[in-house]
């Protein structure tokens with residue numbers, strides 16, 4: 843797995859509502875910082891990243907975000923895909 847780097851654009855997976863009124867979607871996010879305290883798990887990056895998330899409604903800052911490259915659960919980040 844490629845190491846995330848500061849300034850990289852990744853995807854942040856938004857939380858959807860339980861009833862599905864709002865689906866969980868990908869948002870563009872900029873990597874502001876990278877922690878490396880945890881060993882890799884499979885092909886998933888170790889540690890957390892701190893993100894600046896770009897929503898259509900505005901930006902927010904999120905610390906200690908875990909990668910979830912395959913299931914893309916809400917509140918995680920993953921590498922950009924087409």
Ligand SMILES: [Zn+2]
Pocket residue numbers: 853868869920921922923
């Ligand atoms: Zn995505």
